[in-house]
Amino acid sequence: MMRSGRIALITLCFSIVASLAHAQDPAAPLWSLAIHGGAGVIERAGLTPAQDAAYRAALQRALDAGSAVLARDGSALDAVQAAVQVMEDDPLFNAGRGAVFTAAGRNELDAAVMNGADLTAGAVAGLTTTRHPVAAARAVMEQSPHVMLIGPGADAFAAQAGLEQVDPAFFFTERRWQGLIKALTEAGLPLPARPADVSTPGAQAAVAPPLNERKFGTVGAVALDSRGRLAAATSTGGMTAKRWGRVGDVPIIGAGTYASNADGCAVSATGSGEYFIRFTVARDICRRTADGATVQAAADAEIADVGSIGGDGGVIVMSLTGTPAFAMNTSGMYRGAASSTAAARVAIYADEP
Numbered sequence: 001m002m003r004s005g006r007i008a009l010i011t012l013c014f015s016i017v018a019s020l021a022h023a024q025d026p027a028a029p030l031w032s033l034a035i036h037g038g039a040g041v042i043e044r045a046g047l048t049p050a051q052d053a054a055y056r057a058a059l060q061r062a063l064d065a066g067s068a069v070l071a072r073d074g075s076a077l078d079a080v081q082a083a084v085q086v087m088e089d090d091p092l093f094n095a096g097r098g099a100v101f102t103a104a105g106r107n108e109l110d111a112a113v114m115n116g117a118d119l120t121a122g123a124v125a126g127l128t129t130t131r132h133p134v135a136a137a138r139a140v141m142e143q144s145p146h147v148m149l150i151g152p153g154a155d156a157f158a159a160q161a162g163l164e165q166v167d168p169a170f171f172f173t174e175r176r177w178q179g180l181i182k183a184l185t186e187a188g189l190p191l192p193a194r195p196a197d198v199s200t201p202g203a204q205a206a207v208a209p210p211l212n213e214r215k216f217g218t219v220g221a222v223a224l225d226s227r228g229r230l231a232a233a234t235s236t237g238g239m240t241a242k243r244w245g246r247v248g249d250v251p252i253i254g255a256g257t258y259a260s261n262a263d264g265c266a267v268s269a270t271g272s273g274e275y276f277i278r279f280t281v282a283r284d285i286c287r288r289t290a291d292g293a294t295v296q297a298a299a300d301a302e303i304a305d306v307g308s309i310g311g312d313g314g315v316i317v318m319s320l321t322g323t324p325a326f327a328m329n330t331s332g333m334y335r336g337a338a339s340s341t342a343a344a345r346v347a348i349y350a351d352e353p
């Protein structure tokens with residue numbers, strides 16, 4: 001059977017399964033979305049009321065973008081991409097504009113997307129000129145025979161796919177630059193020259209949290225659409241002062257990002273990538289749900305495991321019935337959820353519902 005025919009058949013099967021599930025439990029949402037904007041040491045005392053409000057408003061905008069897609073019967077893939085792109089454009093988050101800097105003073109961006117309905121996936125690493133890395137990951141998935149592209153080749157592919165290209169200075173923010181200077185100074189490493197064509201110090205400082213924050217600002221989304229398809233997407237600038245072409249868990253399919261209808265789960269992670277890679281966190285959570293665990297139990301168990309070897313961070317997970325799960329071993333994670341049956345809610349601190 002042709003690939004498009006196969007996909008149409010799989011989609012039809014998911015539609016039937018979704019309507020049967022819904023007939024069994026009419027209270028189950030038709031669609032559901034969960035997002036995150038990074039985990040870490042995020043405490044009430046560390047954010048001013050204005051900063052707290054700015055993050056909540058930014059999360060709400062991302063939820064609104066993804067929900068709008070799902071509410072008009074759009075695909076889970078389109079929804080996770082829409083939500084992630086809003087956060088990539090927001091300098092509050094470590095993804096796209098506002099990404100952290102490498103030790104060499106560059107922004108190198110990683111992203112991934114996965115379609116749970118047919119296990120197709122796309123990923124990019126080390127982008128420097130593509131405005132929306134998640135869109136590049138999607139293009140890799142849909143318009144190339146590959147799963148992962150890196151560096152200048154990945155940017156060239158994205159440009160060829162018609163995706164917006166920007167000057168690397170587009171990603172610069174003063175807050176992240178100062179974060180780099182602080183990290184390099186503390187590590188006794190040489191400071192790179194400040195990029196020439198960027199705004200002056202002080203610009204964009206209005207809602208920036210203080211520089212003593214310790215958090216991972218990666219963004220991600222997981223969704224179930226009205227045809228029963230799951231999808232996941234994640235995007236990041238990685239870790240401040242990363243070196244030697246370092247790539248974290250985000251674009252590694254199965255580590256920071258995974259979705260599988262067959263396993264009944266979609267996952268996006270944020271945290272210390274070096275640990276999340278070693279536990280293949282996202283795939284492992286799906287193995288747990290395939291074995292019968294609820295998404296919350298699977299997420300909690302996995303975060304406990306990755307924490308046992310020193311990994312800090314969190315995950316968002318979506319189930320086949322539209323139940324979202326959040327788990328973290330940090331004091332906070334920027335996050336939110338919305339569905340066809342529940343009003344949108346956003347949260348920051350670990351003790352919030």
Ligand code: ASP
Nearest residue numbers: 216217218238248271273
């Ligand atoms: N997981 C990301 C990485 O290691 C960092 C983050 O979550 O902010 O690249």
